[in-house]
Amino acid sequence: MGLRVNPTYRQRRFGAEVRTIRERAGLTAGEAAAVMRMQASHISNVETGRTSLSPERLRLLAEASACKDTTYVDGLVDLGHASGKGWWSEYRDRLRPSLLDLAELEDGARDIVCYEPMFIPGLLQSEEYATAGYRGGYTGASHPEQDLEVEFRMRRQTVLSGENAPRLHAVIHEAALHMSFGDPAIRRGQLVRLLEVAELPNVTLQILPFDGAVAFGTSFTVLRPPVRKLSTVIVAHIERSLYLGDADSLARYDDWFARLCEVALPPVSGDSRHSSHTIKDSRGLIQRLLYPLL
CATH class of the missing domain: 1.10.260.40 (lambda repressor-like DNA-binding domains)
Structure with missing residues (x-):
């Protein structure tokens, strides 16, 4: 060979x-x-x-x-x-290898934790939000190329509802909830999408509010397979995302995420009776921002 x-x-x-x-x-x-x-x-x-x-x-x-x-x-x-083959294989030679690597890591993960200070995490985005993000971004890709990446992102989301779906815990800064790309309907649809996906039993969603602790400035994702020592941290960067797998980095980002969870609002609960009229938890904050858009 x-x-x-x-x-x-x-x-x-x-x-x-x-x-x-x-x-x-x-x-x-x-x-x-x-x-x-x-x-x-x-x-x-x-x-x-x-x-x-x-x-x-x-x-x-x-x-x-x-x-x-x-x-x-x-x-x-x-x-x-591992064979390395999956649904993402059909996109080989059509998309950046880093996107295929991400899909393979998500497919093999038992737990996924992520923090986003400005945008909704890709696994939780609505199609309209994802499309607007590509259209309004700084990439030089053509519209057909952007549409292919949006299609790929939507297919990645099936991991949350598939067989042996990983547990996802996301902390999102409130700033991301205000992103509309110039169209209130996109923002409204995305907020509704967050409330819907948070109902999944394997999804935990917390919001870090503006009036909370000082935000961590860089988005990151930790993908944990069944053997936790083989976890990977992906730190987003405009040029090239950083992939970290050494023990020190894993421990450092695990600690940072734990601290973010402590200062973020309590998670969105499936029981809306206690949060529909308050912004003291994540559901209440999302609903408060959503009501004027309805």
Whole structure:
């Protein structure tokens, strides 16, 4: 099998984890190759995601590094040998690889947590809101290209209602609730969409109000697969989003999200009886903003 020219994020992450195991064991590439009974030249290709590693050899390396976390090793085996195929595969060569990577991560997640200071998270957007965002943005893409990305975003949302749907916990700043792209109907439809999706049993939605704590300025998403050590943080950036998987980054963003949850309003509840006339919780705030638009 030839070497991969453009490894996916999952393949690169597998290679990075293999390198971490090797380095923690204090092994050089040549020493690790001897442990795994393979050629030393093969190691660099594994660690850069250009080729895979058999479960047997991976377990030999884990044993040599005294890694006793069998759950992590089993999860790493699954990560390295996943097919990478799903509904997103039909968009290959038509959309940016980063979008395909995101859909694959969401598909394999058990939990998704995200914070957005200015826009509604993509998994919660209405189609009209998403379309207006692309039309009014700074991308140089043509309308057909933008429409394809909107279509892709809408298909991503099916993960929330599919089989083995992940739990989604979103904290959204109140500023995002005021975005209308010049059309009050878009804002109204998006606020209604938020209230509807918050009814899903696997969705928790909190609003950070203007008169609350100082907002965190950067949006981020943490995607947690069944093996939490293999989680990924995606930090949005106008040039290129940052993908983080090291233990320190995971712990840091988990802590930041926990602090955001503490200062945000209580989650939207499925029982509207206690929140329809108050803005002391997330549902009440959304409804207060929605009423003038009805």
